[in-house]
């Protein structure tokens with residue numbers, strides 16, 4: 001290096017600049033397709049429309065891009081992390097499994113991305129250990145897919161900052177994560193609770209139905225264990241009340257060694273009705289969020305669940321919690337199996 005700077009620190013500092021992720025493709029003069037993952041992409045000019053990206057001189061694609069007149073830049077969508085990884089591995093068949101169409105100059109075009117620019121090379125500049133390619137945009141496509149982003153060496157998703165984030169209080173109360181989660185949950189539950197109340201049912205009944213929806217054929221003790229994380233306990237009287245209402249039945253399991261709780265047909269329909277109401281409440285709540293924000297929210301909540309799961313009793317671990325007989329199993333598929 002000419003200037004005395006620490007390469008690792010320099011890379012780290014550059015990594016604090018958040019970018020999208022692109023795949024740049026071209027067709028070589030040998031007629032073969034070439035491409036690589038690049039986050040050095042940027043816009044240059046509106047009129048004429050121009051973009052740039054830079055290619056490392058050690059890249060095996062350099063002679064190809066140095067000799068071709070066209071390239072295509074694909075701005076990858078949030079669900080295309082695998083595509084990014086595939087195109088960043090030198091010496092592999094990068095186009096394996098990719099459905100291609102052709103653009104200007106025969107360049108291979110990938111689908112499923114957020115946007116795509118077909119370019120004619122207008123400048124190539126020396127840029128230290130990289131070559132900078134400037135292309136005039138001949139054609140472009142823009143799709144309504146959230147983009148994949150790259151920051152500090154990690155992939156990420158876009159989240160709008162929004163007003164609320166700036167005003168988040170830090171006190172115990174409305175700034176406490178537990179409060180926010182609980183309040184969001186209870187508000188989300190209002191339509192479900194209204195329906196339950198209309199049927200003379202309570203929160204504990206909802207918890208029992210939810211646990212059964214995730215796997216039928218549990219004993220009352222198992223139901224109690226699984227529901228207890230909510231602070232409710234399930235008693236034989238609670239289950240009996242649901243039997244009387246025709247929602248569940250208590251019967252011997254297949255091995256006839258214990259008595260387990262299952263939905264009746266009416267109970268199954270009712271649980272599906274509740275699920276539909278809950279899903280509608282989720283959609284209403286997400287109206288203020290765009291698709292990627294809803295995704296980010298769920299990802300973050302899963303992370304909170306992960307990081308606090310040490311406090312969970314063993315029986316809440318996913319492999320034990322979920323059973324084969326889910327409420328939303330596909331009856332045709334499971335009957336055929």
Ligand SMILES: Cc1cc2nc3c(=O)[nH]c(=O)nc-3n(C[C@H](O)[C@H](O)[C@H](O)COP(=O)(O)O)c2cc1C
Nearest residue numbers: 036037038039040054055056059060061088089090
């Ligand atoms: C997120 C990400 C961004 C990258 N950005 C660039 C870039 O802008 N320019 C570059 O030359 N390589 C970049 N790379 C590395 C190339 O994708 C990688 O070196 C590729 O294997 C080169 O392929 P090739 O040797 O077949 O040409 C990036 C890799 C990743 C994962």
